[in-house]
Amino acid sequence: MADTKIYRASTTAPVNIAVIKYWGKRDVTLNLPTNSSLSVTLSQSDLRTHTTASCSSTFTSDTLHLNSAPQDITGARLQACLRALRSLRAAHEASNPSLPPLSTLPLRLASRNNFPTAAGLASSAAGFAALVRAIADLYELPSSPTELSLIARQGSGSACRSLFGGYVAWNAGTATDGSDSSAELVAEAAHWPDMRAAILVASAKKKAVSSTAGMQATVKTSSLFPHRAETVVPARMAAMRAAIAGRDFAAFADLTMKDSNSFHAVCLDTTPPIFYMSDVSRAAVRVVEGINAAAAADGITRPVAAYTFDAGPNAVVYYLAEDEARVAGAFKALLGSVEGWETARGAVVQAADVARVVAYDEGAAETLAGGIQRVILTGVGEGPISVSEHLVNEAGEVILE
């Protein structure tokens, strides 16, 4: 009798925010970067993608639903991921003929992001990591997270880092086929569990210049860029690994802010220039400087907050749990009326006295207060997690609401 079973596997996957940025491709098709990068994986209690991979002989073609809308799956990047996973499954089946031939069956994929998609919140990273991990689980592949990162990388570069929790490097590699351009665990979340992040959402709109287009323009036209890729980033990667190994927040913060500024500098050095940071982003920089100046005035000899910006205006501010009152407390005082403080993490934050932070740059404090729509409080977290809640039911129907 024909096998009409609906095979299913589900996973959740995290977002990651780089502290040493990936910007520039040396191979656009294989998604190979010009430099290594390093990120912090953020907790799935706050931001996550949930994806179910299913397959069955009763399905007629491969499909993907994202947040209940059917997606175009003909894109080369998604197709490269599906092809790579099917070929691993086919090899698995060839070496173990008792396995059902899942590699030949159409896939029905259903996914949900619990945060805005394509709004500079790294949805593509969580999305491709979840997709690759869910299909690998469905296919019962023995692949390690590093092996799966080679596949996720082809979907979206930053996705390769979301296969791990904690502190994660993506080694650029040198092989032309990309076989050594993969993610590696630098340190588990438990090594430095006190790392927190406040995401200040300045805009949830889709960005004007996509990462892919922006990177290509930078590689082609920026004369600053080769210096960043060849000299600045390699030294920073080593220094950042040391900062994480030593739980040295002063070094972590300094490197994080410098590298964000360097990335946005090469964007500005692109022809035509690319502006991802806005007036509100620049106000966030000034307010973080004000928070650090207030801490210094109290005799704290290291920065307590570090900003970083991806390809959009939203600020991500890293800080340690012990400095929550100074950092998250300052944001609560300045941005208390926006969405986000009602969460378990937000409710316990006490609004701080921000007189000195405001005095540091009154205009910045005002611009920030008027320009931030939402705050997401989170912290370092774990990698993808297999879950039993499926977004495709036993009858094979997608059940996204």
Ligand SMILES: Nc1ncnc2c1ncn2[C@@H]1O[C@H](COP(=O)(O)OP(=O)(O)OP(=O)(O)O)[C@@H](O)[C@H]1O
């Ligand atoms: N859950 C998901 N499953 C599969 N693909 C997804 C998922 N979420 C997002 N994507 C893909 O990622 C695209 C969004 O990527 P894009 O780089 O534009 O935004 P972003 O990742 O939110 O922002 P940024 O990369 O600047 O942080 C979506 O259009 C979709 O193709």
Ligand SMILES: C[C@@](O)(CCOP(=O)(O)OP(=O)(O)O)CC(=O)O
């Ligand atoms: C600024 C960044 O967030 C760029 C992320 O770029 P993507 O991974 O979204 O790019 P593609 O590989 O073209 O999909 C920095 C980073 O995450 O390291």
